[in-house]
Amino acid sequence: MINSIITPKLNYPHHTKQDNIHMNLSESTLNNLVQNFTYPIELKQIHANLIKSSVSPSILPLKKVTSVCALTTNFSYAQQIFRCLNKPEVIFWNCSLRDFAESKNPFNAILLFYQMREHNVCIDSFTCSYVLKACKELHDLVHGRIIFSYIEKLGYQKDLFLMNLVVHLYASCGDFDGARMLFDQMVEKDVVTWNIMITHLVKRGDVDGAYELFKEMPERSVRSWTSMIAGFVQCCRPKDALGVFVEMEEAGFRGNEVTVVAVLAACADVGDLDLGKRIHQYSNRMGFERNIRVCNTLIDMYIKCGCLDAARGVFREMKKRTVVSWSAMIQGLAMHGAAEEALKLFSEMIQTGVRPNDVTFIGLLHACSHMGLVNAGREFFASMNTDYGITPRIEHYGCMVDLLSRAGLLQEAREFIRTMPIQPNGVVWGALLGGCQVHKNIELAEEAIKHLQDLDPLNDGYYIVLSNIYADAKRWEDTARVRKLMRDRGVKKTPGRSIVTIKGAVHEFVAGDDTHPQSNEIAQTWDELLQLMKSKGYEPNTDVVLLDVEESEKEKFLYRHSEKLALVSGLINTSEGETVRIMKNLRVCEDCHAAFKVISEIVDREIIVRDRNRFHCFKQGSCSCGDYW
Incomplete structure (x- = not known):
């Protein structure tokens, strides 16, 4: 067959393209030819010239031979070359498999695998690994299971690398039960095996299941710790995330950039500025300041911890910034x-x-x-589409309704909702409801709540706002009706909570809290502050206590708001002049806002409160919000 191949038409000096005669090729010309073929026909022509020139075909780049002949009818031609040279062909086909698996069309690796089986190529563990990688890229569990059957048939179940690939493939393709069964059956597991399972449990939202496996691990890596920290952050459990990080440090592990990002995100969620600063210093020592994601997370952490100047500093020092x-x-x-x-x-x-x-x-x-x-x-809002081609999403419409509602343009906000090109959701109607509370518009509030009862029936916040609107108007029967509706529907009021972090310890308060170890000292300090506040003109705003009780009782409720308790705790346990930072899960009330302005002047301290909407920076008797919130 080889001897019958037609001599190629080659270009040499003094000869035209039509010349079809054999020539003695120089070494440089020969090397150039054998390295620059693209199609099987060119390979055959070069091979023929090698034979006629009595040059061994061993100078052919065999990896290129497979890439040119793969997925064509010339597969067997390549096999003849390998047999002629007594070369183990699977090595070279595996090279093509790897290239295909890492290409833009990994399905070619699967096609080549079946071609290899059709031509009786003896496959090995590397063959299986490359095809499994292609299946993983394609989320192709059907072919993945077929490859696993070959692994079992060939006795490669003891190959830990291969089995890890199979477990990862099954879990990635949604067959987590199958992955777990394989995991449980594996006699030998390494840290990679455990990490695969933990990562996929986290992705499924089963962070508790992941943590149970994590605790069973005989050996852990930085990735193991990082997966658990990130998993708790993703599941809105930042305290648990920071707890795992403390364990990680005690175990002597040093985090990488991914760890740093996860821990900073947890610090941002709980407002742990001290730890956030320490992680920032660690990040700089490790050279992570060049990592854009680390810097972006640092900005977010400092912002959410109320350190705007520090966020500005990180932003300005960035050598490169993204959107x-x-x-x-x-x-x-x-x-x-x-x-x-x-x-x-x-x-x-x-x-x-x-x-x-x-x-x-x-x-x-x-x-x-x-x-x-x-x-x-x-x-x-108008320039989004006209200048930048950005179609507004529901979040942008919600922002516009919030903007108009806060400004008292409630009818315009209502008309804006009516003409929206997309269906308004609970956030949009909730923004209008919030404006109705500020501007005491009962009629529009009742319309908003009708929509909210359908869109978000279990959100206690909306019922509370309507109840408070009725109470502010002294419509106590309507207030009671809303409260009864909540009970009938099983909707419970979210209690107001305020957190202050002192020397790394998180102190959490609820309204009327007397469980804190320093409760007596907090109460005594508040009484002393209250006398000074009243001498500065502070008068308790009992209008915010929407209960049908005596004024004296309303004042007691006011004085035991969670943010006031958190503030006094912060003042007691921090040094003079030190900033007190408080995180509150609900909107700060008007009385606490007025009280904090006066207190900031009395104690000559900066008080930063992060409520569910924004930050309030109290300093020398004023607030950064300009009393507009």
Whole structure:
């Protein structure tokens, strides 16, 4: 067969393309030819010339021979070359399998595998690994199971690397029960095996199941610890995440960039600034300050812990910024009431050539909403589509309703909802309801709650707002009716909680809390503060206590609000002049807001409160929100 191949038409000096005669090829010309063929026909022509020139075909690049002949009818031709040279062909086919598996079309690896079986190529463990990788990329469990059957048939079940690939494939393709069965049956497991299972349990939201496996691990790696920390963060359990991190440090492990990002996210969620700063220092020592994701998470952590200046510092020191960096900083400035700086930063972003995305505009609209910049908000909303081709999402519509409602433009907000091109959700109607509470519009509030009862029937916040609107209007029967509706539907009121972190310890308070070890000292300190506050003109705003009780009882309720207890605890347990940072899960009330302004002046301290909507920075008798929140 080989001797019958036609001599190729080659270009040499003094000969035309039509020349079809054999020539003695120089070594350099020969080397150039054998390295530059693309199609099987070219390979055959070169091979023929090698034979006629009495040159061994061993100079052919055998890996290229397989890549050219794979998935063609010339597969057997390549096999003849390997047999002629007495070469183990599976090695070279495996090279092509690997290339296909890592290519844009990994299905070719599966096709090549079946071609190898059809031509009786003896496959090995590497063959199976590359095809499994292709199946994983394609989420192809059907062919993955077929490959596993070959693994069992060939007796490769003891190959730990292969079995880890199979477990990972099954779990990635949604057959977690199958993956767990294989995991349980494996006689030998390594840290990779355990990590695969933990990672996929976390992805499924079963962080408790992942933690049970984590505790059983005979050996752990940094990835094991990081998976658990990140898993608890993703499941909104930042305290547990930080607990695992402490264990990790005690075990002598040093985190990588992924660990740092996960721990910083947990610090942001609980407001643990001290640990966040320590992780920042560690990150710098390890050289992670060049990692954009680490820097972006640092910005987010400092913002959520109320350290706007530190966030600015990280942002300004970044050598390279992405749209995420700019958007995080704009959002942070908005949350802290620095709307003008947020808008200025947006202009700087545009000037540097960074194109905004939909998240950027959420930050801009929040900035306008928090400071009542209605016209600017309208302009930004319009420019999203006209200037940047960004179609507004439901979040942007919610921001606009919030902006209009806060500003008292309730009818315009209602009309805006009516003309929305997408169906309004609970957040949109909730924004209108919130504006109705601020501006005491019962009629629109009742309309909003009708929609909310269908869209989000178990959200206690909406019922509480309507109940409070009725109570503020002294419509006690309607207030009682709403409360009864909540009981009938099994909706429970979320208690107000405030957290203050002192020297790494988290102290949590609820309204009227007397369980704290320092309760007596807190009460005594509050009484002393109260006398000083009243001398400065503070008068308790009992209107915010929406209960039909005596004024004296209302004052007692006011004085035991969770944020007041957290503040006094912070004042008692921190040094003079030290900033007190409080996190509250609900909107801060008007009386606490007024009280904190006075207290900040009395104690000459900065008090930063993060409620569910924004930050309030109290300093020298004023608040960063400008009393607009």
